[in-house]
Amino acid sequence: MKKRALLLLSLALLNGCSREFIEKIYDVDYSTTNRFANNLAPLPGQFTKDLVALDKLINSFNGEVERYWGNEGMIASKHHYVKYTDGYQSRAHVDFDRGVVVIGTVAKTEPEKHLKAAIVTTLLTPDDPAGVDLYSDQKIQVGGKPFLFGQVLDQDKKPVEWSWRANRFADYLVKNKIKKRKVRFQQAYYVEIPMVADHVDKRGYKYASIVRDASKRYGINEDLIYAIIKTESSFNPYAVSHANAYGLMQVVPKTAGADVFKLVKKKSGVPSPEYLFDPVKNIDTGTAYFYILKNRYLRDVKHPTSLHYSMISAYNGGTGGVLNTFNRNDRKRAMNDLNNLKPNQVYWALTNKHPKAEARRYLQKVTTFQKEFNQGKI
Secondary structure, eight states: OHHHHHHHHHHHHHTTTTHHHHHHHHOSOOOOOSOOTTOOSOOTTTTGGGHHHHHHHHHHHHHHHHHHHGGGOOOOOSSEEEEEETTTTEEEEEETTTTEEEEEEOOSSSHHHHHHHHHHHHHHOBSOGGGOOTTSOOOOOOOSSBTTBTTBBOTTSOBOOSHHHHHHHHHHHHHHOOEEEEETTEEEEEEEEEOOTTHHHHHHHTTHHHHHHHHHHHTOOHHHHHHHHHHHHTTOTTOBOTTOOBTTTTBOIIIIIHHIIIIISOOSSOOOHHHHHSHHHHHHHHHHHHHHIIIIITTTOOSHHHHHHHHHHHHHHHHHHHHHHHOSSOHHHHHHHHHTSOHHHHHHHHHHTOSOHHHHHHHHHHHHHHHHHHTTOO
16 A cells, blocks of 8 residues: 555656645755656546545655654755655755755654664665655665765765675764754754765766767767756756656656657657666766757757757757747747857857746856866866
8 A cells, every 4th residue: 555655646746746735845846756667657637536635645745754854854856865764754865065964863762773774874875766765764775886985984084885884984973973953843863974075076977988978979078968967966866856857967758858769769658767767878868869959959050159059058948948039939030040149149148038047047057067077177
Protein backbone atom coordinates (compact mmCIF):
# COMPACT_ATOMS: atom_id res chain seq x y z
CA MET A 1 0.00 0.00 0.00
CA LYS A 2 2.86 2.34 0.85
CA LYS A 3 4.60 1.73 -2.47
CA ARG A 4 1.37 2.34 -4.37
CA ALA A 5 0.77 5.54 -2.46
CA LEU A 6 4.27 6.82 -3.24
CA LEU A 7 3.90 5.97 -6.90
CA LEU A 8 0.57 7.76 -7.18
CA LEU A 9 2.03 10.69 -5.33
CA SER A 10 4.96 10.87 -7.70
CA LEU A 11 2.73 10.76 -10.74
CA ALA A 12 0.49 13.42 -9.29
CA LEU A 13 3.47 15.67 -8.71
CA LEU A 14 4.54 15.11 -12.31
CA ASN A 15 1.22 16.54 -13.44
CA GLY A 16 1.34 19.47 -11.06
CA CYS A 17 -1.46 18.27 -8.78
CA SER A 18 -1.64 20.31 -5.56
CA ARG A 19 1.45 22.29 -6.49
CA GLU A 20 0.05 25.38 -4.80
CA PHE A 21 -0.47 23.38 -1.63
CA ILE A 22 3.17 22.32 -1.52
CA GLU A 23 4.52 25.79 -2.25
CA LYS A 24 2.23 27.35 0.35
CA ILE A 25 3.45 25.05 3.11
CA TYR A 26 7.16 25.14 2.46
CA ASP A 27 7.84 28.33 0.53
CA VAL A 28 10.69 26.59 -1.28
CA ASP A 29 11.46 25.53 -4.82
CA TYR A 30 8.82 23.06 -5.94
CA SER A 31 10.26 19.91 -7.48
CA THR A 32 9.16 16.56 -8.77
CA THR A 33 10.30 13.15 -7.66
CA ASN A 34 12.41 10.48 -9.31
CA ARG A 35 10.27 7.56 -8.18
CA PHE A 36 8.33 7.07 -11.40
CA ALA A 37 11.15 6.03 -13.71
CA ASN A 38 9.11 3.19 -15.18
CA ASN A 39 5.88 5.17 -15.32
CA LEU A 40 6.72 8.36 -17.14
CA ALA A 41 3.25 9.80 -17.48
CA PRO A 42 -0.34 8.79 -16.73
CA LEU A 43 -2.87 7.97 -19.38
CA PRO A 44 -5.37 10.74 -20.23
CA GLY A 45 -7.94 11.00 -17.47
CA GLN A 46 -6.24 8.30 -15.44
CA PHE A 47 -6.27 10.28 -12.23
CA THR A 48 -9.31 12.51 -12.58
CA LYS A 49 -11.59 9.95 -10.96
CA ASP A 50 -9.21 9.61 -8.02
CA LEU A 51 -8.54 13.31 -7.52
CA VAL A 52 -9.83 13.39 -3.96
CA ALA A 53 -7.84 10.30 -3.02
CA LEU A 54 -4.71 11.73 -4.60
CA ASP A 55 -5.07 14.98 -2.71
CA LYS A 56 -5.21 12.96 0.49
CA LEU A 57 -2.04 11.08 -0.51
CA ILE A 58 -0.21 14.30 -1.30
CA ASN A 59 -1.37 15.94 1.89
CA SER A 60 -0.27 12.86 3.82
CA PHE A 61 3.19 12.92 2.25
CA ASN A 62 3.76 16.58 2.95
CA GLY A 63 2.08 16.20 6.29
CA GLU A 64 4.77 13.75 7.39
CA VAL A 65 7.44 16.34 6.72
CA GLU A 66 5.42 19.16 8.29
CA ARG A 67 4.69 17.00 11.31
CA TYR A 68 8.37 16.88 12.23
CA TRP A 69 9.85 19.97 10.56
CA GLY A 70 7.01 22.48 10.46
CA ASN A 71 7.72 25.49 8.28
CA GLU A 72 11.37 24.39 7.98
CA GLY A 73 10.37 21.64 5.57
CA MET A 74 12.47 21.46 2.40
CA ILE A 75 12.11 19.86 -1.01
CA ALA A 76 14.91 18.86 -3.37
CA SER A 77 15.57 21.18 -6.30
CA LYS A 78 18.20 21.91 -8.91
CA HIS A 79 20.90 23.14 -6.54
CA HIS A 80 19.69 21.49 -3.34
CA TYR A 81 19.85 17.82 -2.44
CA VAL A 82 17.31 17.05 0.30
CA LYS A 83 16.69 13.57 1.64
CA TYR A 84 14.57 12.46 4.62
CA THR A 85 15.25 9.22 6.48
CA ASP A 86 14.42 7.61 9.79
CA GLY A 87 10.65 8.09 9.59
CA TYR A 88 11.16 11.71 8.49
CA GLN A 89 12.93 12.46 11.76
CA SER A 90 16.32 12.97 10.10
CA ARG A 91 17.27 15.01 7.07
CA ALA A 92 20.31 15.65 4.88
CA HIS A 93 20.52 18.92 2.97
CA VAL A 94 23.36 19.64 0.54
CA ASP A 95 23.33 23.30 -0.47
CA PHE A 96 25.48 23.46 -3.59
CA ASP A 97 25.18 27.23 -3.82
CA ARG A 98 26.52 27.90 -0.33
CA GLY A 99 28.81 24.88 -0.28
CA VAL A 100 27.59 23.34 2.96
CA VAL A 101 26.06 20.04 4.09
CA VAL A 102 23.56 20.31 6.93
CA ILE A 103 22.46 17.07 8.59
CA GLY A 104 19.90 17.16 11.36
CA THR A 105 17.42 15.19 13.39
CA VAL A 106 14.39 15.98 15.50
CA ALA A 107 14.29 12.55 17.13
CA LYS A 108 13.09 12.85 20.72
CA THR A 109 14.91 9.80 22.06
CA GLU A 110 18.65 9.23 21.64
CA PRO A 111 19.01 12.12 19.18
CA GLU A 112 22.80 11.73 19.01
CA LYS A 113 22.36 8.14 17.83
CA HIS A 114 19.86 9.19 15.14
CA LEU A 115 22.09 12.04 14.06
CA LYS A 116 25.14 9.81 13.74
CA ALA A 117 23.20 7.36 11.55
CA ALA A 118 22.03 10.22 9.34
CA ILE A 119 25.58 11.55 9.01
CA VAL A 120 26.99 8.16 8.03
CA THR A 121 24.21 7.62 5.49
CA THR A 122 24.76 11.04 3.95
CA LEU A 123 28.51 10.60 3.66
CA LEU A 124 28.09 7.19 2.00
CA THR A 125 25.10 8.01 -0.23
CA PRO A 126 26.01 6.53 -3.63
CA ASP A 127 26.68 8.53 -6.75
CA ASP A 128 23.61 7.01 -8.41
CA PRO A 129 20.33 8.98 -8.38
CA ALA A 130 18.37 5.93 -9.50
CA GLY A 131 18.92 4.33 -6.11
CA VAL A 132 17.74 7.22 -3.95
CA ASP A 133 14.10 8.17 -3.38
CA LEU A 134 14.11 11.89 -2.69
CA TYR A 135 10.42 12.01 -1.82
CA SER A 136 10.04 9.45 0.93
CA ASP A 137 11.89 8.39 4.04
CA GLN A 138 12.99 5.18 2.31
CA LYS A 139 16.35 3.93 3.48
CA ILE A 140 19.33 4.50 1.19
CA GLN A 141 21.30 1.45 0.11
CA VAL A 142 24.91 2.52 0.34
CA GLY A 143 27.59 1.10 -1.91
CA GLY A 144 30.08 2.20 -4.52
CA LYS A 145 31.73 5.60 -4.74
CA PRO A 146 29.93 8.09 -2.46
CA PHE A 147 28.18 11.05 -4.01
CA LEU A 148 30.09 13.50 -1.80
CA PHE A 149 33.49 11.82 -2.14
CA GLY A 150 36.19 14.47 -2.20
CA GLN A 151 33.67 17.27 -1.72
CA VAL A 152 33.82 17.05 2.07
CA LEU A 153 36.78 16.09 4.22
CA ASP A 154 36.85 14.52 7.66
CA GLN A 155 38.60 15.85 10.77
CA ASP A 156 41.92 14.64 9.34
CA LYS A 157 41.28 16.42 6.03
CA LYS A 158 40.76 13.10 4.29
CA PRO A 159 37.97 12.25 1.79
CA VAL A 160 35.35 9.83 3.07
CA GLU A 161 34.80 6.68 1.03
CA TRP A 162 34.57 3.75 3.43
CA SER A 163 32.20 2.95 6.27
CA TRP A 164 34.86 2.97 8.98
CA ARG A 165 35.94 6.50 8.09
CA ALA A 166 32.36 7.72 7.83
CA ASN A 167 31.55 6.31 11.27
CA ARG A 168 34.67 7.80 12.80
CA PHE A 169 33.91 11.22 11.29
CA ALA A 170 30.31 10.98 12.48
CA ASP A 171 31.50 10.23 16.03
CA TYR A 172 33.76 13.28 15.88
CA LEU A 173 30.98 15.55 14.63
CA VAL A 174 28.46 14.33 17.22
CA LYS A 175 30.98 14.83 20.01
CA ASN A 176 32.36 18.20 18.94
CA LYS A 177 30.15 19.96 16.40
CA ILE A 178 26.51 19.50 17.40
CA LYS A 179 24.30 22.57 17.27
CA LYS A 180 20.76 22.89 18.58
CA ARG A 181 17.71 24.91 17.69
CA LYS A 182 13.97 24.80 18.16
CA VAL A 183 11.91 23.28 15.35
CA ARG A 184 8.23 23.61 16.12
CA PHE A 185 7.93 22.40 19.73
CA GLN A 186 10.95 20.16 19.76
CA GLN A 187 14.72 20.32 19.83
CA ALA A 188 16.63 19.80 16.61
CA TYR A 189 20.18 18.52 16.70
CA TYR A 190 22.31 19.16 13.65
CA VAL A 191 25.81 19.52 12.28
CA GLU A 192 27.14 21.61 9.42
CA ILE A 193 29.91 20.24 7.24
CA PRO A 194 31.63 22.77 4.96
CA MET A 195 32.34 21.55 1.46
CA VAL A 196 35.80 22.02 0.01
CA ALA A 197 36.39 25.31 -1.78
CA ASP A 198 36.53 23.67 -5.20
CA HIS A 199 33.56 21.35 -4.69
CA VAL A 200 31.97 22.51 -7.95
CA ASP A 201 35.13 21.67 -9.88
CA LYS A 202 35.39 18.25 -8.24
CA ARG A 203 31.87 17.39 -9.36
CA GLY A 204 32.59 18.77 -12.80
CA TYR A 205 35.78 16.74 -13.23
CA LYS A 206 33.77 13.53 -12.93
CA TYR A 207 31.99 14.29 -16.20
CA ALA A 208 34.97 15.51 -18.25
CA SER A 209 35.18 12.48 -20.54
CA ILE A 210 31.40 12.37 -21.00
CA VAL A 211 31.32 16.05 -21.97
CA ARG A 212 34.26 15.57 -24.34
CA ASP A 213 32.56 12.68 -26.11
CA ALA A 214 29.26 14.54 -26.46
CA SER A 215 31.08 17.60 -27.75
CA LYS A 216 32.76 15.60 -30.51
CA ARG A 217 29.60 13.68 -31.34
CA TYR A 218 27.41 16.72 -31.93
CA GLY A 219 29.88 19.51 -32.73
CA ILE A 220 28.99 21.56 -29.64
CA ASN A 221 31.82 23.25 -27.73
CA GLU A 222 32.84 21.77 -24.40
CA ASP A 223 32.79 25.17 -22.69
CA LEU A 224 29.12 25.58 -23.57
CA ILE A 225 28.18 22.13 -22.22
CA TYR A 226 30.05 22.78 -18.95
CA ALA A 227 28.48 26.22 -18.59
CA ILE A 228 24.99 24.82 -19.13
CA ILE A 229 25.52 22.09 -16.55
CA LYS A 230 26.88 24.54 -13.98
CA THR A 231 23.97 26.90 -14.58
CA GLU A 232 21.28 24.23 -14.60
CA SER A 233 22.38 21.95 -11.77
CA SER A 234 25.78 23.01 -10.39
CA PHE A 235 26.85 19.48 -11.41
CA ASN A 236 24.22 17.91 -9.15
CA PRO A 237 23.14 14.62 -10.80
CA TYR A 238 20.12 14.47 -8.45
CA ALA A 239 18.75 17.76 -9.80
CA VAL A 240 14.99 18.04 -10.35
CA SER A 241 12.88 21.09 -11.06
CA HIS A 242 9.34 22.46 -11.14
CA ALA A 243 9.41 22.19 -14.94
CA ASN A 244 9.79 18.38 -14.70
CA ALA A 245 13.39 18.66 -15.85
CA TYR A 246 15.91 16.05 -14.78
CA GLY A 247 19.59 15.57 -14.22
CA LEU A 248 22.73 17.52 -14.97
CA MET A 249 21.48 19.44 -18.02
CA GLN A 250 17.90 19.62 -16.74
CA VAL A 251 16.28 17.99 -19.76
CA VAL A 252 12.48 18.13 -19.98
CA PRO A 253 11.28 14.75 -21.32
CA LYS A 254 8.23 15.97 -23.25
CA THR A 255 10.00 18.80 -25.08
CA ALA A 256 13.76 18.61 -25.58
CA GLY A 257 13.80 14.90 -24.76
CA ALA A 258 11.07 14.11 -27.27
CA ASP A 259 12.82 16.16 -29.97
CA VAL A 260 16.09 14.32 -29.44
CA PHE A 261 14.41 10.93 -29.56
CA LYS A 262 12.53 11.79 -32.74
CA LEU A 263 15.07 13.88 -34.67
CA VAL A 264 18.40 12.47 -33.51
CA LYS A 265 17.81 9.00 -32.10
CA LYS A 266 15.13 8.22 -34.68
CA LYS A 267 12.85 6.49 -32.19
CA SER A 268 9.44 7.15 -30.75
CA GLY A 269 8.49 8.14 -27.23
CA VAL A 270 10.24 10.31 -24.70
CA PRO A 271 13.09 9.61 -22.28
CA SER A 272 12.07 8.52 -18.82
CA PRO A 273 13.37 10.23 -15.67
CA GLU A 274 15.49 7.13 -15.04
CA TYR A 275 17.07 7.59 -18.47
CA LEU A 276 17.78 11.26 -17.78
CA PHE A 277 19.23 10.69 -14.32
CA ASP A 278 22.02 8.70 -15.99
CA PRO A 279 24.82 11.30 -16.47
CA VAL A 280 25.99 9.80 -19.77
CA LYS A 281 22.51 9.79 -21.28
CA ASN A 282 21.62 13.16 -19.80
CA ILE A 283 24.64 14.95 -21.22
CA ASP A 284 24.16 13.18 -24.54
CA THR A 285 20.52 14.28 -24.69
CA GLY A 286 21.16 17.87 -23.64
CA THR A 287 23.99 18.24 -26.12
CA ALA A 288 21.93 16.62 -28.87
CA TYR A 289 19.25 19.22 -28.26
CA PHE A 290 21.81 21.95 -28.86
CA TYR A 291 22.60 20.20 -32.13
CA ILE A 292 18.91 20.47 -33.04
CA LEU A 293 18.78 24.13 -32.10
CA LYS A 294 21.89 24.84 -34.14
CA ASN A 295 21.03 22.86 -37.24
CA ARG A 296 17.24 23.00 -37.33
CA TYR A 297 15.33 25.53 -35.26
CA LEU A 298 17.88 28.35 -35.47
CA ARG A 299 19.72 27.39 -38.64
CA ASP A 300 18.75 30.68 -40.34
CA VAL A 301 20.72 32.77 -37.85
CA LYS A 302 23.66 33.91 -39.95
CA HIS A 303 26.36 35.14 -37.60
CA PRO A 304 27.93 32.30 -35.54
CA THR A 305 28.15 34.43 -32.40
CA SER A 306 24.54 35.55 -32.72
CA LEU A 307 23.62 31.91 -33.25
CA HIS A 308 25.53 31.00 -30.11
CA TYR A 309 23.64 33.51 -28.00
CA SER A 310 20.34 32.46 -29.55
CA MET A 311 20.99 28.78 -28.83
CA ILE A 312 21.70 29.45 -25.17
CA SER A 313 18.60 31.57 -24.80
CA ALA A 314 16.47 28.99 -26.62
CA TYR A 315 17.71 26.18 -24.37
CA ASN A 316 16.05 27.96 -21.48
CA GLY A 317 13.17 29.92 -23.00
CA GLY A 318 12.50 28.11 -26.27
CA THR A 319 13.06 29.14 -29.87
CA GLY A 320 9.78 31.04 -29.79
CA GLY A 321 11.06 33.15 -26.93
CA VAL A 322 14.15 34.10 -28.92
CA LEU A 323 12.13 35.16 -31.96
CA ASN A 324 9.52 36.96 -29.85
CA THR A 325 12.34 39.13 -28.54
CA PHE A 326 12.68 40.65 -32.01
CA ASN A 327 9.11 40.47 -33.29
CA ARG A 328 6.13 38.88 -31.55
CA ASN A 329 3.85 38.70 -34.57
CA ASP A 330 5.97 37.63 -37.52
CA ARG A 331 8.66 34.97 -37.13
CA LYS A 332 10.17 35.58 -40.55
CA ARG A 333 10.52 39.26 -39.78
CA ALA A 334 11.92 38.42 -36.36
CA MET A 335 14.67 36.34 -37.97
CA ASN A 336 15.43 39.14 -40.44
CA ASP A 337 15.62 41.68 -37.62
CA LEU A 338 17.91 39.37 -35.64
CA ASN A 339 20.23 38.93 -38.64
CA ASN A 340 20.38 42.69 -39.20
CA LEU A 341 21.89 43.18 -35.76
CA LYS A 342 25.48 42.78 -34.66
CA PRO A 343 26.20 39.97 -32.15
CA ASN A 344 26.60 42.40 -29.26
CA GLN A 345 23.21 43.90 -30.15
CA VAL A 346 21.63 40.44 -30.24
CA TYR A 347 23.11 39.75 -26.81
CA TRP A 348 21.76 43.05 -25.48
CA ALA A 349 18.29 42.31 -26.84
CA LEU A 350 18.17 38.79 -25.40
CA THR A 351 19.37 39.97 -21.98
CA ASN A 352 17.14 43.04 -21.84
CA LYS A 353 14.09 42.50 -24.06
CA HIS A 354 13.39 38.78 -23.89
CA PRO A 355 9.77 38.22 -22.74
CA LYS A 356 10.93 36.12 -19.76
CA ALA A 357 13.14 37.53 -17.02
CA GLU A 358 14.54 34.08 -16.29
CA ALA A 359 15.75 33.73 -19.88
CA ARG A 360 17.37 37.18 -19.72
CA ARG A 361 19.38 36.18 -16.66
CA TYR A 362 20.08 32.73 -18.06
CA LEU A 363 22.09 33.97 -21.03
CA GLN A 364 24.15 36.19 -18.75
CA LYS A 365 24.93 33.31 -16.38
CA VAL A 366 25.89 30.84 -19.08
CA THR A 367 28.19 33.23 -20.93
CA THR A 368 29.86 34.17 -17.64
CA PHE A 369 30.49 30.50 -16.83
CA GLN A 370 31.85 29.94 -20.33
CA LYS A 371 34.44 32.64 -19.72
CA GLU A 372 35.35 31.05 -16.40
CA PHE A 373 35.79 27.68 -18.09
CA ASN A 374 38.08 29.13 -20.73
CA GLN A 375 40.08 30.89 -18.01
CA GLY A 376 40.53 27.56 -16.25
CA LYS A 377 38.15 28.39 -13.41
CA ILE A 378 35.75 25.52 -14.14
